[in-house]
Amino acid sequence: MLPDKCSVKEEGxxxxxxxxxxxxxxxxxxxxxxxxxxxxxxxIVSGKIGILQNEGxxxxxxxxxxxxKAVGTDCVHGDSDDFVQIDMNRSKN
Incomplete structure (x- = not known):
């Protein structure tokens, strides 16, 4: 299971x-x-990771x-409500 929100914080x-x-x-x-x-x-994340890598x-x-990607298995069952926030038609960048 993944968090339902982006990991980034802006101004706290x-x-x-x-x-x-x-x-x-x-x-x-x-x-x-x-x-x-x-x-x-x-x-923003890519730039911050580059800075952290340069600093060791x-x-x-x-x-x-x-x-x-939304995934379902025999032990993890997802219903349609679980996949609402995942846009499967979004173009890859």
Whole structure:
């Protein structure tokens, strides 16, 4: 399960937008998930991660944005109300 809101805070206030991308750092054969973001904050997050990498506070590697996808399994059942905030027709950026 993922949070229902973007991970970004602006001026101390949490973003109310639903997450659209899983943010991860890809380094060699490893990938580290670092958060979630909406389209509005995608560039801001990318820039902040670059700064943290330059300061040695985060793993070096390529920043990756993977679209959030709705998934159902035998043990996790989703009904239509669970998928309301995920726009499956959104173009990939």
């Amino acid at each position: 206030k949490a973003c109310v937008n639903p997450p659209e991308f899983i943010i991860s750092i890809v380094s060699g054969d490893d990938e580290y998930m670092v958060g979630l973001t909406c389209q509005k904050h995608k560039q 506070k985060m793993h070096d590697g390529k920043v990756s944005f993977s679209p959030v």
